[in-house]
Amino acid sequence: MRAPSAVFEPVATHGRATLVARRISDAIGLGLLVDGERLPSEPQLAGALGVSIATVRDALTILRERELLRTQRGRGGGSFVQAPGEIAVAVLEARLLGTALVDLRDLCDHYGAVAGMAAKLAGERAADDDVGLLRGAIDELEAAGSLAARYRAAARCPVEVAAAAQSAQLTGAVIALQTEVGPLVGLAYRDDDGHREAVRRQRAIADAIADADGERARTTTEEHAGELYRRARDLHREMRSRR
Incomplete structure (x- = not known):
């Protein structure tokens, strides 16, 4: 999977340690960096992200404090991902309920426009290997049983599409939007009907x-993207009616 390369694109100048930590934590939450995966070395991260080694160390400290990384010293050592095992449904419900429907629609529209352009370019530029990686991600989504596995596999699919578009900027934009949209539409994968529909649409793409x-x-x-919005909207209304 090549998508994680976009995780290590240069970051902006303000609050760099926090931005680096957020970039990596978002990638962990989306499953782009998987449990047990070893991060590049501190000098490699600094060079890829365009920051100092001191900034990288500060960011890794933040991630260790959040228990998203563990550091191993000595031969074979480094910083290793500690991905959360499960996704708390209550957290996703609270995130969805805390979002106004007009904001949910606007965000899904934005996501659809960006991911749609990435898909268009992928259709024009993708090689056979790119399609193979995308189909592998969809197979992973179809096989996923838990909400956490479905959530992460579903997040990987559009990132693979963006990577197939051969645009680092678009890939970064899709990853950023996934961190906003994912928690709001993630509950759509909880029921089997929503899961099957997501697989069907990803295969069509x-x-x-x-x-x-x-x-x-x-x-x-x-x-x-429109279907995800409608499912999230209906769930939002249903939860509101129960309160």
Whole structure:
């Protein structure tokens, strides 16, 4: 999977340690960096992110304090990901309930536009290997049983599409949007119907990219974003009615 390379694009100048920590923690939450994965060395991270080694060390300290990383000394040592095992449904429900429906719709519209453009470019640029990686991510989504596994596999699919578009900027934008949209629509994968529908739509996107039909890939992606919004909206209303 090549998508995590976008995690290590240069960051902005303000509050760099916090931004580096957020970039890595978002990638862990989305499953782009998996449990037990070893991060690049501190000098490698500093060079890739365009920050000092001191900033990297501060960021890694933040992540260790949040128990998202563990550090091992000596031969074979380094910083290793400690991904949370499960996703708390109550946390996702609270996040969704705390978001106004107009903001939810706006965010999903934004996500659909960005992910849709990435899919269009992937349809024009993707190689066979890119399609293979995307289909592998979809197979992982289909096989996922728990909400956590479904959530992370679903997040990986659009990132693989963006990587297939061969645009680091778009890949970074999709990752950033996933960290905002994911917690709001994640409950759509809790029931089997929502899970099956997500798999079906992701396969339709992959088929369009494999057929080099960028426009179909774009519209299918936008339709998928719309479906996620409708499911999240209906769940939002249902939870409100129970209060």
